[in-house]
Amino acid sequence: MGVLDSWHKEECCQWSAFSLEVADLGSSQLGPSFPAWLQSQVDIWLMDISSTVIVDRLPDCNNLLEGQLPQCFGVMDIGFLMLSNNRFSGNFPSFLKRLRQLKSLDLSHNSFSGRLPLWIGELAELRFLGLNHNTFSGEIPPTISNLSHLRHLNLAGNGLSGAIPWHMSNITAMIGMDKSNYENELFFDGYLGTFHTLDFSSAVIKGRELNYSSGIWDLVSIDLSFNQLTGVIPEEIAALDALINLNLSWNQLSGKIPNKIGALQALESLDLSRSMLSGGIPSSLSDITYLSYLDLSDNNLTERIPSGRQLDTLYTQQPSMYSGNSGLCGFPLPISCPGKNATRKDDQKRNEHSFEPMTFYFGLALGFILCLWVVFCILLFKKAWRTAYFCMVDKTYDQMYVFSVLTWKSWARK
CATH class of the missing domain: 1.20.5 (Single alpha-helices involved in coiled-coils or other helix-helix interfaces)
Incomplete structure (x- = not known):
């Protein structure tokens, strides 16, 4: 530990009359100032000072924590830091760079701003990263793909721009993995029981925002929605075959949907709506057995819609999944495909019409x-x-x- 860290530790410890390992203080109305007695703790492994109150929905609440995070966090050996639904502000906290054992970081629903640092890829033990609904800007650091243990990435609702990072296949925790082994690795020394009692985080899946406790670890998810991302969807994203939720909606993405997207066999929810995607819908989508939610609306997609029992079933449940794509045609839409792009059902209809005069003669x-x-x-x-x-x-x-x-x-x- 450096001289600066030693000084910080001395400054923080002067308030300490007791020592905590777990601080489950969610929705405890600690605000608006950060409690001095909590800053004095240096042995906390799990800290939850999140709130169940969503700031955007209750702006007059004065029990939420606000301001910048105390630098005392930097001398703690925190493994789980949950600060969601408060009014924290400032840039991405620089002291986090020293927390090399950090496994979970939830800063969602706050007022953090600025750019995400390149060193975020050095938090090698990170499993959960929730930075959604802040005002972060700039590009997504390409080093984020170095987080090989990451299973849940949520950057939704910011002002991020640029392209989705390549080399996503480096996030090996999102590639087929035994969940039981993962839980044994992550929850040790009795912390699994603690997480079962926490409202750990929320995630938007299948068009709805759901609250999760320890079950969040089973939800392998990437949510980059409601940003200003441009460029194409990287082909490598199809290698993340443990993904359950993929949400890239409300961006400015262009190009085609990756042809190999059907390799995401664990996928249950796919939202690529309200962007600028073009080309045809890959036929491999009909191969995703567990897919129960699909939204491709409001893009520039063209050509015929691929047939398949899975896609046909989804359309009956969600008829708006193809809306806003004037170039799409064929069953189940009422628009017939011309020429070579015609579906088999369109060909059948044309053959029936052409058969009528032949029958007469x-x-x-x-x-x-x-x-x-x-x-x-x-x-x-x-x-x-x-x-x-x-x-x-x-x-x-x-x-x-x-x-x-x-x-x-x-x-x-x-």
């Missing part, structure tokens, strides 16, 4: 042939009809012959 020809056969059979077996028929033919022949001869002589005289 075929019936006409068949009727004519049948009439001829009827007349032939009657003449063959009825002698009286046969005699009358040939007399009529001879008489007609004579009349035509006389008419033609007289007409020819008349023209010859002229």
Whole structure:
């Protein structure tokens, strides 16, 4: 520990009359100033001073903590730091760089601002990162992909811009993993029981905001919604096959949806709505067995909608999932696809329409042939009809012959 850290520790410890390892103080109305007695603690491993009050919904509440975070946090060996739903402000706390054992950080629903630092990728033990609903700006640090243990990333509701980082496949905790092994690794020394009693965090999944306690660790999730992100969706995101929730909505993303997105076999909720995505919908989406929520609305998607039992079922439950894409066509939409982009059902309809005139002409020809056969059979077996028929033919022949001869002589005289 450096000289500065030693000084901070001495300054903080002068208030300490007791020592805490777990501070479960959620919704305890500690505000508005940060309690001095809590700053004096240096042995806290789990600190929850979050609030169940959402600041945006109750702006007059004066029991919430506000201002900048005390620097005393930097001398603690905190593993779990939950500060959501308060009024903390300032830049991303610099003292967090020293918390190399930090496993969970929840700063959501506060007023933090500025850019996210590159050194955030050095918090190698981080499993949960909730920075949603602040006013962070700038690009998402590319080093965030160095957090190989990360299972829950929530940066929604900020002012982040630039592209989604590449090398997402480096986050190996989001690639097929045994949950039981993960829990044994994460919850030790009795902390699992503590988390079962906490309202740990919230997450937007399947279009709804849900509160989670220890179950948040089972929700492998990436939420980058409500930002100003540009560029394409990285192809590597399809390697994160343990993802349950992927929300990239309300951004300015362009390009095509990755063709291999169907490799996300654990995916239950996918929201790519309200962006600028183009091209067709990958047919591999119909291969995601557990997918129960899909929203692709308000993009620039074109071409026919791929068929598949899963996609057809989702449409009956959520008819707005394709709305706002004027270039989409085919079943289940009422817009038929022209030319080569036509679906099999469109082809069927066109074949039915083209078959109608063919049926008419075929019936006409068949009727004519049948009439001829009827007349032939009657003449063959009825002698009286046969005699009358040939007399009529001879008489007609004579009349035509006389008419033609007289007409020819008349023209010859002229």
